[in-house]
Amino acid sequence: MYTLYGYPKTRSVRVAWALEELGLPFDYKLVDLKQGQHLSDEYKAISPAAKVPALATPEGTLTESAAIVTFLAERHGMHEFIPEPSSFARAKYEEMMLFLTSELEQPIWNMAKHTFALPKEHRLEKMREVAAWEFNRALLVFSSMLADKEFVCGNMFTMADVIAGHILAWAKGSKLNLSLNGKAENVAAYAQRVLGREAYERAWRNEMAHLSE
Numbered sequence: 001m002y003t004l005y006g007y008p009k010t011r012s013v014r015v016a017w018a019l020e021e022l023g024l025p026f027d028y029k030l031v032d033l034k035q036g037q038h039l040s041d042e043y044k045a046i047s048p049a050a051k052v053p054a055l056a057t058p059e060g061t062l063t064e065s066a067a068i069v070t071f072l073a074e075r076h077g078m079h080e081f082i083p084e085p086s087s088f089a090r091a092k093y094e095e096m097m098l099f100l101t102s103e104l105e106q107p108i109w110n111m112a113k114h115t116f117a118l119p120k121e122h123r124l125e126k127m128r129e130v131a132a133w134e135f136n137r138a139l140l141v142f143s144s145m146l147a148d149k150e151f152v153c154g155n156m157f158t159m160a161d162v163i164a165g166h167i168l169a170w171a172k173g174s175k176l177n178l179s180l181n182g183k184a185e186n187v188a189a190y191a192q193r194v195l196g197r198e199a200y201e202r203a204w205r206n207e208m209a210h211l212s213e
């Protein structure tokens with residue numbers, strides 16, 4: 001049995017979504033970021049970076065959402081959710097995962113950092129504008145990588161769609177325009193497609209429900 005350490009409206013929804021897609025039961029432990037629970041020594045023993053998500057497995061604990069969802073698909077995917085190891089399709093999956101987490105996500109994360117996440121004295125207003133510009137540039141690249149495919153790796157929904165879907169939901173929540181005024185209509189349609197999946201709905205709702213417990 002897995003235990004997911006998470007908090008609503010954070011990257012932990014990626015892991016909750018992956019677990020839902022795979023139909024795996026799991027325990028959920030709310031790490032209250034607002035109360036600073038992630039900074040306790042007890043939690044740092046689970047996640048040295050003091051971040052969510054973390055996934056406790058019978059073999060040890062994993063952090064980094066992209067690595068966790070890849071592990072889950074490899075272990076439980078049964079030829080779904082991730083291309084075959086050592087295939088060219090798998091290399092394209094890895095390429096996409098790295099692009100998503102290093103190029104597409106970072107500008108939105110920078111916007112968040114310079115809006116609320118960093119200590120006030122380190123926030124720069126100009127950074128928000130630069131980050132929005134950088135996001136739009138990366139989004140155009142994503143649009144050309146996606147082209148007219150149903151999902152980022154072709155016609156199979158993979159864990160790269162979980163990461164891409166979450167980044168796009170986050171971008172929408174940050175008031176960024178996903179279609180880039182008509183230049184990336186395929187991205188807006190793709191976001192609607194993947195974020196309409198029931199597993200995402202369930203993951204989102206269950207995390208929120210833990211807040212009121």
Ligand SMILES: N[C@@H](CCC(=O)N[C@@H](CS)C(=O)NCC(=O)O)C(=O)O
Pocket residue numbers: 009010011012033038050051052053063064065066
């Ligand atoms: N690269 C990590 C990022 C994890 C991360 O930054 N999590 C945020 C929430 S989305 C967090 O725990 N922030 C708490 C903090 O930085 O104090 C991943 O994808 O898992």
